Amino acid sequence: MTGGEVAGLIAAIAFLILAVGIAIFVLRVAAVTKEVKQTVSEVNKTLDVVNSEMGGLTHEVEGLLVKANTLLNDVNGKVATIDPVFTAVGELGESVSALNNSTRNLVTRVSGGVVNTTKATVVARAGQKAYAMFKKNKTEQPTK
Structure with a gap:
């Protein structure tokens, strides 16, 4: 074998x-491409299912929001x-409290002693507290 034939043989083996x-690289890329194609196909099928279900879910959520708004308005x-x-209970409580204080002052002046707390005072204070709580809750409610 001559030097040219050896060089040609080496070039042929290298080629x-x-x-x-x-060829091996192309086959591996083809296999990966096939897997990617299958994955994309499955993702498209899943997205179709999700989109079809989303329409019904959106409709249900919309109905629920309408009912919630109706309930809130009610x-x-x-x-x-x-x-x-x-308001009337609060004002009544204030009036009864004022009347009770006036009565206590009158009795104290007349008898010169201390007057015990009466049931009317307890009712009046309870009415005042209920009115104050209602008024506080009403001011804390969000407006439309």
């Missing part, structure tokens, strides 16, 4: 090794209806 390496209307009742 064969290069061709085999490229509650606000009822609170507005009973607002004068709590």
Whole structure:
């Protein structure tokens, strides 16, 4: 064998090794591409299912929000209806408390002694506290 034939043989073997390496690389890339294609197909199917279910879920959530708004409007209307009742109870409590204080002062002046707390005072103070709590809760409610 001459030097040219040896060089040609080495070049052919190198080309064969290069061709085999490229073939193996191309086969692996093809396998990965096939797996990616299958994954994308499965993702598309899953997204189709999710999108079809999302329409029903969106409809249900919308219905729930409408019902919640209706309920909130109803509650606000009822609170507005009973607002004068709590106002009247609070004012009545204040009036009874003032009357009780006046009566206590009168009795103290007449008898010169200390007067015990009466049931009317307890009721008046309870009414005042209920009115104050109602008024506080009403001011803390968010407005529309």
